[in-house]
Amino acid sequence: MLALAYNAGVRLPSQMIAESMGANPVTIRRVVADLAAAGLVDTQPGPGGGATLTRPASRITVKDVYDALGEPPFIEGHRKEPQAHCDVSRCMPQVVSRLNDAVANKAGPILRGTTLQALLDQEIQG
Numbered sequence: 001m002l003a004l005a006y007n008a009g010v011r012l013p014s015q016m017i018a019e020s021m022g023a024n025p026v027t028i029r030r031v032v033a034d035l036a037a038a039g040l041v042d043t044q045p046g047p048g049g050g051a052t053l054t055r056p057a058s059r060i061t062v063k064d065v066y067d068a069l070g071e072p073p074f075i076e077g078h079r080k081e082p083q084a085h086c087d088v089s090r091c092m093p094q095v096v097s098r099l100n101d102a103v104a105n106k107a108g109p110i111l112r113g114t115t116l117q118a119l120l121d122q123e124i125q126g
Helices: 001-004 012-019 025-037 062-068 088-114 118-123
Strands: 041-044 051-054
Touching: 001 012, 001 118, 012 025, 012 051, 025 041, 025 051, 025 062, 041 088, 062 088, 062 118
Parallel strands: none
Antiparallel strands: 041 051
16 A cells, blocks of 8 residues: 555556565455455556555555455464363453454554555655
8 A cells, every 4th residue: 555655646566566565466466456345446457557546645544454454453363272171272262352452442543543645754755
């Protein structure tokens, strides 16, 4: 999203974004599809195609992006089922959930109050 904001009005192909991030273009296309479904980017397939922001970077928050990508947990627990015979193992899903709720409550205002333009101004162009 910052690459799109930095190159406002220019359609960036997934290959170009992938190269700048050291990522796989297929992965980038999946993420861009999620962002497009959320109305944050417009995409055009084919030669000369790519993605561009649907509105100015000053009107897209980090929370918008976070929500579009499925709100990944801040803290990830292990994926195995808790062991019924272990008190600690049994309570870990609730512990991780409670911690994620607490972090999300604290992070929400920061994510909502930070626009892509602010990040560009402070971190990239500043």
